Amino acid sequence: MSTILYARVSTIDQNIDHQRSQAETAGFVIDEVIADHGVSGVSTKLADRPQGKRLFDRLRHGDTLVVRWVDRLGRNYQDVTDTIRHFMRQGVVVQTVINNMTFDGATTDPMQQAVRDALIAFMAATAQAQAEATKEAQRAGIEARKGDAERYRGKKPSYDRKGLVVVTDMLATGAGASAISKATGLTRQTVLRIKADQAGAEKALGKWGM
Known part of the structure; x- marks a missing residue:
């Protein structure tokens, strides 16, 4: 069983090393880092990214996938929720560094499943909302320069x-x-x-x- 950190950076201001050190500071022992550079989490699904494809091939039942937060998986609500549920069905545990959230398919209790799925949906929606706020800010910047x-x-x-x-x-x-x-x-x-x-x-x- 392996613990794999998936990191994504879309701008030169972001840093892969920062995401790994943040995970290790939080107590994760990382066996491998898989990272995509210069890739948008809004327009490109995880499965369509060069290293995202590798992540799907690499993860096995019993492995743990660590991400800084769900926005590293993507900033599209549908893609993020589909991705996390796919990995849970495969027996992969998904954990976030920020807020220390854990998602897995272990529970069979319908109420616990509902709470888990609602939390996944909320976090995915938040990731998309943040991306939309950033896009709006960039548009405002363009208008300001005009x-x-x-x-x-x-x-x-x-x-x-x-x-x-x-x-x-x-x-x-x-x-x-x-x-x-x-x-x-x-x-x-x-x-x-x-x-x-x-x-x-x-x-x-x-x-x-x-």
Whole structure:
């Protein structure tokens, strides 16, 4: 039985090594990393990605698939839910680093199955919603550059996209604003603003083309 980390990066600001170190810090012992680079989780299904295909071939009954969060599998609701259910039928355990969620096909209790499936659906829907918010932010950035950019954009964010990823990752693991401020160099007020409105923080980067 193997523990395999699947990682996906779609931009140069994201990093495969960060996803592995985050998993190992959470206590996972990774036997193998399978990763796709520069691949969109919105438009390309997991089974259609170069290494995603390999993942389907590699996983066997009793193996554990580890992902940073379900958005690494994809940002399309149908694809993510279909993928997780496929692996569960194959006897593969799916675990997330963020929030430490475990999905498997072990339970036969209808109520527990319903709760599990509802949670999978919620997480998959959240992943798609985040992708749509990012796309909207990018459109806003394009519109800002067409007109009075300074007035439309507002104040330039003090963080970049990489910094936002670090902040949201640390928030997801329960870190406090002071600890995040110390780790990122951002002010505590900035961290709190991001915490209060993560979608708005994403939009602010998009307005500035960041």
